[in-house]
Amino acid sequence: MLRDVLLQQFQARLQGLPLRVQTWRGDILEGAGAKVHLELHTPKALKVLTSPTMGGLARAYVEGLIDLKGKAEDILRLGQAFCRADACRTGKGSEAWKWWRHTRLRDRKNIAYHYDVSNDFYSLWLDKNRVYSCAYFEATEDTLDSAQEKKLDLICRKLMLQPGERLLDIGCGWGGLILRAAEHYGVQATGITLSQNQHDYVQEQVRQRGLQGKVEVRLMDYRDVPEDIGYDKIASVGMFEHVGRRNLRPYFDKIARLLRPGGLVMNHGITSVALNSKGLSSGISEFVEQYVFPGGELVHASTVMQEMAAAGIEPLDAENLRPHYGRTLWEWVNRLEARETEAIRMIGEKRYRIWRIYMAGSAFAFDNNWLALFQILGGKPDAAGRQVYPFNRRHVYAT
Numbered sequence: 132m133l134r135d136v137l138l139q140q141f142q143a144r145l146q147g148l149p150l151r152v153q154t155w156r157g158d159i160l161e162g163a164g165a166k167v168h169l170e171l172h173t174p175k176a177l178k179v180l181t182s183p184t185m186g187g188l189a190r191a192y193v194e195g196l197i198d199l200k201g202k203a204e205d206i207l208r209l210g211q212a213f214c215r216a217d218a219c220r221t222g223k224g225s226e227a228w229k230w231w232r233h234t235r236l237r238d239r240k241n242i243a244y245h246y247d248v249s250n251d252f253y254s255l256w257l258d259k260n261r262v263y264s265c266a267y268f269e270a271t272e273d274t275l276d277s278a279q280e281k282k283l284d285l286i287c288r289k290l291m292l293q294p295g296e297r298l299l300d301i302g303c304g305w306g307g308l309i310l311r312a313a314e315h316y317g318v319q320a321t322g323i324t325l326s327q328n329q330h331d332y333v334q335e336q337v338r339q340r341g342l343q344g345k346v347e348v349r350l351m352d353y354r355d356v357p358e359d360i361g362y363d364k365i366a367s368v369g370m371f372e373h374v375g376r377r378n379l380r381p382y383f384d385k386i387a388r389l390l391r392p393g394g395l396v397m398n399h400g401i402t403s404v405a406l407n408s409k410g411l412s413s414g415i416s417e418f419v420e421q422y423v424f425p426g427g428e429l430v431h432a433s434t435v436m437q438e439m440a441a442a443g444i445e446p447l448d449a450e451n452l453r454p455h456y457g458r459t460l461w462e463w464v465n466r467l468e469a470r471e472t473e474a475i476r477m478i479g480e481k482r483y484r485i486w487r488i489y490m491a492g493s494a495f496a497f498d499n500n501w502l503a504l505f506q507i508l509g510g511k512p513d514a515a516g517r518q519v520y521p522f523n524r525r526h527v528y529a530t
């Protein structure tokens with residue numbers, strides 16, 4: 132019978148893996164020294180497991196065909212060995228994305244899908260400032276809270292924020308950067324987001340902290356920001372992954388028009404390690420597109436610099452924070468798992484599983500050098516080509 136053949140093929144793949152498997156009939160297939168328990172809830176799961184991909188396993192878990200119990204790190208390591216997916220960084224993923232996907236309406240829907248899940252859910256496992264991007268673990272003893280504050284400060288120092296300057300934060304999330312920049316660096320800050328929940332939360336923070344007139348948040352697409360102001364500094368943190376490969380040129384053109392001559396921009400975001408921008412293989416990109424970040428796209432850091440330069444913004448500094456994002460994501464996963472019951476009550480089992488597996492998978496991808504995180508600082512020279520930037524980096528590291 133086909134089912135028995137599939138079961139045999141599956142068993143052959145298990146050889147030597149520390150995995151305990153329980154089938155829907157209650158049979159136990161014991162691997163040596165099992166660290167992870169895999170439950171097959173239905174014979175349908177066998178189809179996924181006989182020619183497995185990382186994305187296929189994630190989908191089966193999210194859809195409830197299988198259950199995975201154990202430490203998220205062990206699950207990912209086993210998944211990789213089981214799928215024999217050593218080369219996910221090679222960029223053989225889907226090319227399904229198309230430029231017309233990034234209409235304003237579609238982007239707004241995509242953002243709402245991911246960010247408007249529930250503010251309470253995000254507050255369960257993010258740091259106290261609700262920063263949803265890579266932290267900066269400057270010292271080994273840093274906690275998530277301190278590492279996120281250090282990241283915000285690192286960006287403020289790289290941008291050389293001065294009191295009275297105008298700062299625009301494109302994709303401001305729950306306001307961590309604009310609130311800190313206004314309170315600690317004295318800038319006039321404007322944040323934009325496409326998420327209604329984030330917008331409402333930041334507005335309430337501005338009111339509670341008495342920052343009216345100093346911090347403004349707007350529910351707005353970056354393409355619609357009025358160009359008559361001339362910002363001294365612009366930040367975009369964990370946002371440009373939503374822009375789309377083909378929109379990077381107009382995105383940086385827009386930034387160049389918003390920035391006054393001599394101004395600085397910090398583009399902080401996830402980049403691919405593969406040069407060809409095709410996405411991670413083993414079905415990972417397809418899973419992320421369907422369940423996590425519809426419309427998200429990654430490019431190599433060199434492409435970011437190229438597109439920046441084409442818009443007349445001079446790349447001044449680039450730092451890869453890859454290990455910091457691995458650590459940040461493991462912190463998020465551990466904190467989410469510790470609050471599993473509340474999380475499921477708030478957003479339901481399926482969405483809990485999506486966030487758990489995508490964050491653990493992303494942590495694994497950073498640890499394995501499949502993904503990178505680049506802070507790229509650029510400056511807009513004045514008409515004579517001048518860009519006032521120090522001859523050293525003391526302003527960044529001497530605190």
Ligand SMILES: C[S@@+](CC[C@H](N)C(=O)[O-])C[C@H]1O[C@@H](n2cnc3c(N)ncnc32)[C@H](O)[C@@H]1O
Nearest residue numbers: 262263264302303304325326352353368369370
């Ligand atoms: C991963 S969050 C990062 C939030 C914040 N910068 C942080 O570090 O916590 C991405 C942000 O980009 C915003 N975003 C995505 N696409 C956007 C667009 N087209 N226009 C404006 N904001 C956008 C989202 O609304 C969200 O606030």
